[in-house]
Amino acid sequence: MPIVRAMTRTLRPTTHATRPALLRLGVGTFSAVHNIRRRAMFRTLHRQDEARWAPVGVARVLRRPLPPRLADAIFDAAQLVNLAATAGIAHRVTGPLNAALQLWTITYRNSWGMVFHNDNTLTMHQMALGLGRSADALSVDALVTQRTLLPNRVGRHYGGIATVMNLATCAVYLISGVAKVRSPKGWAWASGDTLREQIAADAIRKESFGGVPPTLAGELYRSKGQFGLLAIGALVIELGAPLSLFDRRLGALFSAGAWGMHVGIRLIMGIKFSYNTSGVAYLPYLTNVPALSSR
DSSP: OHHHHHHHHHHSOOEETHHHHHHHHHHHHHHHHHHHHTHHHHHHHTTSOGGGOOOOGGGGGOSSOOOHHHHHHHHHHHHHHHHHHHHTSSHHHHHHHHHHHHHHHHHHHTTSSOOOOTTHHHHHHHHHHHHTTOOSSSSHHHHHHTSSSSOOOEEHHHHHHHHHHHHHHHHHHHHHHHHHHTSTTGGGGGGSHHHHHHHHHHHHHHHHTTOOOOHHHHHHHTOHHHHHHHHHHHHHHHHTGGGGGSOHHHHHHHHHHHHHHHHHHHHHHOOOOHHHHTSGGGGGGGGOOOOGGGO
16 A cells, blocks of 8 residues: 555665664663763662562562662673673674663662653663664674675665654653643643642752752742743643654654753753753654655
8 A cells, every 4th residue: 555655664764774873872872871870879779778669660570679789780781781782792682682681770770669751761762772783884793794884784674773763752752741631630731830830849849858949940930821831832742742753854843842841841940851951862863764745
């Protein structure tokens, strides 16, 4: 069917092996720096009171938390495997292994009493790259087997990797948007009242625990109209995320809007979404294909 062929060309285009390779290098490098900086935090987390243990996801296979030294060793091993997968060393082994270890690392972290969502996109991107053929170029494997970093390889299996990564990105935003409109406020969330209350509560919590809330939070608190605009903008970005899959221009617009939203969250609430504000989360959109109408 013509529409099926058109969708295939859009979502799984024939492209060069360097496209997913660039994503592998960018995402893997970010993950390496990001997690090495948090190594001390993870080691402290592994030594918390066992009463806080509440396993989620794949960590539910455990009835009790791992011994701290074993948890430390798995975390460190995950970082070494990530470096190998990023460099493209034996990627058919290190890629899937890295996907599994990164999933375990973030799930184990979330099993200590609070589920964080800020690493979900990064983890799913690493899984897509680890399970896909993202090391056929710009890798040690390519240099050894092809005697070049840029082998002349093209195929649909290369073009589909960025789409899978973008699907993961869209899922995170769409779920967030749906959660907002399914809250007690419903579509009235767009009024900005709930967002205003959340920002105020976050600022009070920071002050109560000796922190300093961002100055911008206080300046915006009395501006109800601006919160309405911010709330509407967030819903448009999150609920409209799936449209970014089908048009390169919409993908670029979504990326800019989502990046700006996270920068705003950082400035107003002091909450870090490092992967998003770095811009690396949106790199797969740079390898997206032309819109259906331009094919």
